[in-house]
Structure formats: structure tokens, C-alpha cells
Amino acid sequence: VRISTLRVEDCDLLTSDVNDIFQTMIRNQNFHMNLRLDLGYQPLAPGPNASLFQKSPYDSSNIRSISLSHCRLSASQFKAFLSNSMMIHNLKTLILDAALDLPSSTSNEEANQISEDIGKLLSAVRSITVLSLGYNFPHQVLCHLLCSDIMINSCVKELDISHNNHEKIIFAFAKFLRANKNLLRVAIDKNNATLHGLLSISSSMLLYNTTLQDMSPVWEDYRGMVEGGKVVGELKEVRELMLGIQGKLWENRRGVEGELYESVLLRRDDLTMIEAPTEVIALAHVPEYLASKAVKSLHSPPPELFSTDSPTPLSPPRARPPTRRPDSPPLTPTS
Incomplete structure (x- = not known):
């Protein structure tokens, strides 16, 4: 033996x-x-x-x-x-x-x-x-x-x-x-x-x-505690960056605090994000408009931002027409 x-x-x-x-x-x-x-x-x-x-x-x-x-x-x-x-x-x-x-x-x-x-x-x-x-x-x-x-x-x-x-x-x-x-x-x-x-x-x-x-x-x-994470693929051409956050997020550079129990998956080829917490976006050097929008959408991410099946890179959010409740008076133009 x-x-x-x-x-x-x-x-x-x-x-x-x-x-x-x-x-x-x-x-x-x-x-x-x-x-x-x-x-x-x-x-x-x-x-x-x-x-x-x-x-x-x-x-x-x-x-x-x-x-x-x-x-x-x-x-x-x-x-x-x-x-x-x-x-x-x-x-x-x-x-x-x-x-x-x-x-x-x-x-x-x-x-x-x-x-x-x-x-x-x-x-x-x-x-x-x-x-x-x-x-x-x-x-x-x-x-x-x-x-x-x-x-x-x-x-x-x-x-x-x-x-x-x-x-x-x-x-x-x-x-x-x-x-x-x-x-x-x-x-x-x-x-x-x-x-x-x-x-x-x-x-x-x-x-x-x-x-x-x-x-x-x-x-x-x-x-705060950051748990889990993996970088896959050569970092010269990062294919995926996967990180997670649990617990209370520390006050970040934008002064935002929140309870986060989410994870993020970023792909360089399409910047698809899933349940993206703010600091992970910042750490991953995602464009500012995405990080900023995620700050406002911690607990209810809009589907168009965090779609999992988007084959193309995300573009900056378009301006949307203002919306109103059915019982509110019509909006009038402002000078």
C-alpha cells in the first residue's frame, strides 16, 4: 500500500x-x-x-x-x-x-x-x-x-x-x-x-x-456584514462579479442606510443586474445612473432595470411622461 x-x-x-x-x-x-x-x-x-x-x-x-x-x-x-x-x-x-x-x-x-x-x-x-x-x-x-x-x-x-x-x-x-x-x-x-x-x-x-x-x-x-461572493473569469476581461450583502448596510458615500438581504450578479457584456444592493453596484464600478437608481429602488427594483433576460447593455433611463392618480386634476404645463 x-x-x-x-x-x-x-x-x-x-x-x-x-x-x-x-x-x-x-x-x-x-x-x-x-x-x-x-x-x-x-x-x-x-x-x-x-x-x-x-x-x-x-x-x-x-x-x-x-x-x-x-x-x-x-x-x-x-x-x-x-x-x-x-x-x-x-x-x-x-x-x-x-x-x-x-x-x-x-x-x-x-x-x-x-x-x-x-x-x-x-x-x-x-x-x-x-x-x-x-x-x-x-x-x-x-x-x-x-x-x-x-x-x-x-x-x-x-x-x-x-x-x-x-x-x-x-x-x-x-x-x-x-x-x-x-x-x-x-x-x-x-x-x-x-x-x-x-x-x-x-x-x-x-x-x-x-x-x-x-x-x-x-x-x-x-x-455591516458582507457575505458571499465570487469573481469568475480573468479580471482582464471580467465576465461575472457576484457579491452579496446581508444585515445593516453602513452609511455609504451617498448617506444611504438600509436593511439589505439581496445579492448582485453583474456581467460585463450586458450589465444585467439581479437584486442589486447599492454598495455592490458602487464596488463594481457600474455607471452612476444605475447606482443612483438602485438607491431609490432598494426594496422594489423596477423590472426594466433588473431584468434577467436582457441580451443587450442597458441604456440610461429615458424620461417618462408624468403620471397622476385618476381623481387628481389634469396636469398643466409650467413655464
Whole structure:
């Protein structure tokens, strides 16, 4: 039997135990192609040898995936792991959700150094194409990393920074999107963001990145919650933008507040909209007259504006003759 995945979850392991597992994995020919270690939800004790994943005389080219999800390593353990992982030349997937536990007193210089160490690993192991840094991965490190040239020019094609509840990450991510040309898929579920941060991301998605194919954002705002969403198709020629809003909408740029439980589907070829909430229209850079009209029609969208079967682009609304109730006097022209 060729074992492709080994999961070691919720175990009271010492670092030395992990090293023994690691050495066994790369020494035993029955373990094939994929090493996945989920060690977490509790700190990994240092043990006799605190160097995680010691360098090995054995060939580690069969390892394709490593997960240290939720194991909350100390800075020294994490750095040792990054340093020793440079020997895993065929590594493709690296999952580091909540893998690093930094005290709040960590200096900016130390956070920057850890970011550089991650960058060195990405530079040394160019086969890494899937990277996950979610679940409150230290924002100081993640912001430095997202803004670094090494990360921007890395071979990472799928990036997951879900569940990182720090506003600065949103802005660093927007900057990263503007510069990176390799990314194909992104997940930023459950990230706190202000409206300004959301607009930054939207601008990056629609105006800068030319390769992103799939984006699944779920944003939470301090005054409202945006749930669901997907960008499909290369953003150089956006085919569909699908977002949703639930809960109380924050006061937007037009001073409008409202209870929204709707979603939007925009297609660049026909600008067809379904149940379009105001901020999503604004985020999607829809012409002003459409956004303005939607503001007035939050709960009763006119069918001609939100038709689902219109094959052609919508034109600006035409002027309509005034209407009156049957019991009202005739309208007279005004000078």
C-alpha cells in the first residue's frame, strides 16, 4: 500500500516526535507524494530538540504538502521550520493557518524578519503554488509579506488569508493584488474591513490584476456584514462579479442606510443586474445612473432595470411622461 497522506491531529507531540515522524516519512518508500501534518489547536512542545523538521540525509522529494494548521509555534520554532523546509524541493502546498504565535510585544523588526524568512522559503522552493496564512496569522508578519517583492514575484497561484481580523491586512492585500500577476485563486473569507478597505480590494480586482480567476470573499464590517461572493473569469476581461450583502448596510458615500438581504450578479457584456444592493453596484464600478437608481429602488427594483433576460447593455433611463392618480386634476404645463 502506498500511503499518500498522514494526518496527525490533536496529539500531545513534542518537536522530537514530529522529527521522528518526518524522518520516517521520507525514509519509508511506502509513504508517497504527500505529507500532511495537522498538529494543532495546542502549542507544540519544544522537547529535547527544538528544531522542527531537522535536515535529513534522506531524499525528501516525495513530499508535496505540509500543514502546520493551528499548532501555534513560537518564533524560534517557526524560523527553524522555514529554514529546514528549504530542502523540500518539490513542496507544492504549505498550510500555515494559525501556525505562528507571536506575543503582542513583538517588535516590527522581528515581524519583518520572519516575513523575510517566509520569503526566502518561497524563493528557494519555487514549486510552492498553494499558500495558506489564515486564522489570525500575525498581521505584522502578513502585512510585511504581502507588500514584499519576493511575495509579489513568487510562484504562488492560490492564496488563502481567511479569518484574519485586522484591517491593515485588507490594505496590504489590495496592494499585493495590484502588483502580483501570478495569482489565480484567492480566499479572504471572514476578514474585517471598512468600506474604504472594500473599495481598495474591488479596485485592485477590477483594474489591476489580470490573471485572477476565482475569488471567494466574505467580508465583515463593523457596521455591516458582507457575505458571499465570487469573481469568475480573468479580471482582464471580467465576465461575472457576484457579491452579496446581508444585515445593516453602513452609511455609504451617498448617506444611504438600509436593511439589505439581496445579492448582485453583474456581467460585463450586458450589465444585467439581479437584486442589486447599492454598495455592490458602487464596488463594481457600474455607471452612476444605475447606482443612483438602485438607491431609490432598494426594496422594489423596477423590472426594466433588473431584468434577467436582457441580451443587450442597458441604456440610461429615458424620461417618462408624468403620471397622476385618476381623481387628481389634469396636469398643466409650467413655464
